[in-house]
Amino acid sequence: MSGDERHLELPFTGPATFFKAPHVPALELHRTGGRFDVGILGVPFDFAVGFRPGARFAPAAVRAASGRYAVPPSGYYDFETDSYSLGGARLVDAGDVDVAQLETAESHDRITAAARALRAAVALPLFVGGDHSVSYPLLRAFDEVRRLHVVQLDAHLDYSDSRNATRWANSSPFRRAVEALPELVNVTVVGLRGVRADPEAFAAARSRGHELIAARAVHAAITDVVDRLPKGENVYLSIDVDALDAAELPGTGSPEPEGLSYGQARDLVVATVRRNELVGVDLMELAPELDPTGRSALLSARLLAETLEAWWRVRAE
Numbered sequence: 001m002s003g004d005e006r007h008l009e010l011p012f013t014g015p016a017t018f019f020k021a022p023h024v025p026a027l028e029l030h031r032t033g034g035r036f037d038v039g040i041l042g043v044p045f046d047f048a049v050g051f052r053p054g055a056r057f058a059p060a061a062v063r064a065a066s067g068r069y070a071v072p073p074s075g076y077y078d079f080e081t082d083s084y085s086l087g088g089a090r091l092v093d094a095g096d097v098d099v100a101q102l103e104t105a106e107s108h109d110r111i112t113a114a115a116r117a118l119r120a121a122v123a124l125p126l127f128v129g130g131d132h133s134v135s136y137p138l139l140r141a142f143d144e145v146r147r148l149h150v151v152q153l154d155a156h157l158d159y160s161d162s163r164n165a166t167r168w169a170n171s172s173p174f175r176r177a178v179e180a181l182p183e184l185v186n187v188t189v190v191g192l193r194g195v196r197a198d199p200e201a202f203a204a205a206r207s208r209g210h211e212l213i214a215a216r217a218v219h220a221a222i223t224d225v226v227d228r229l230p231k232g233e234n235v236y237l238s239i240d241v242d243a244l245d246a247a248e249l250p251g252t253g254s255p256e257p258e259g260l261s262y263g264q265a266r267d268l269v270v271a272t273v274r275r276n277e278l279v280g281v282d283l284m285e286l287a288p289e290l291d292p293t294g295r296s297a298l299l300s301a302r303l304l305a306e307t308l309e310a311w312w313r314v315r316a317e
């Protein structure tokens with residue numbers, strides 16, 4: 001045995017928090033007086049899903065899965081570069097937003113308030129949804145960020161003005177966000193595919209100059225896609241796990257074939273982090289109970305771990 005023999009790191013020991021970080025509710029973080037490097041907030045809201053629900057269970061599933069990626073005191077070790085990342089990083093699990101089930105506006109206000117409280121206490125806020133409608137109230141908490149860019153990994157555009165007689169579904173968060181945030185300059189969407197596209201939404205996104213990149217383009221030449229990502233900007237990264245291929249990550253409400261591999265998604269995330277100033281990250285649409293193998297939650301936790309690892313390396317450079 002090596003190291004501190006009293007402190008073991010088995011993934012399944014509890015209590016389950018994100019990456020085994022200490023738990024301080026977002027609205028109480030100001031009382032700690034401390035500043036954290038990374039804060040992770042759960043948003044168990046999936047009441048805006050038009051197809052298969054279940055993302056309300058994602059924060060709990062990612063907490064359980066992320067025990068496997070708890071950051072050791074010295075950090076994650078990378079054998080390829082013989083170096084460490086995230087050593088000494090201060091992480092906090094900011095709990096879950098108390099969502100009001102059928103009161104959308106009330107839930108949105110609670111989500112924005114919790115996100116603002118988290119932003120005030122941490123260098124990098126990370127959010128685990130929830131369905132993708134949640135990105136709109138989260139982005140409202142970034143309304144003072146100048147020249148904000150969004151990078152969205154997604155099979156779907158999520159830019160419909162209205163769908164099935166509602167403006168608040170998981171088909172519309174980025175349409176609502178650009179309406180509410182004058183400083184939201186642009187959205188780059190990577191991973192688009194499928195046959196259910198809303199022509200009005202695509203026309204509106206194109207006319208605003210959004211960068212719309214098909215999954216097919218990633219398969220053809222990922223380096224060309226990386227060149228189309230923003231550079232030197234303030235970026236909010238929004239990861240819809242259905243950007244990944246349905247075979248690799250089946251635990252999501254609206255899976256689509258011909259999606260990104262885990263490695264492609266990871267490379268796009270790392271490139272986004274390295275090229276820009278990351279102001280926030282969300283991971284949405286994981287519906288863990290649709291995948292009895294549990295790998296969707298494990299891959300989601302690992303993608304978040306690799307996002308943090310890349311962010312920390314850039315910060316340390």
Ligand code: MN
Pocket residue numbers: 132154156158170240285
């Ligand atoms: Mn989405």
Ligand code: MN
Pocket residue numbers: 154155156240242243254285
């Ligand atoms: Mn999607």
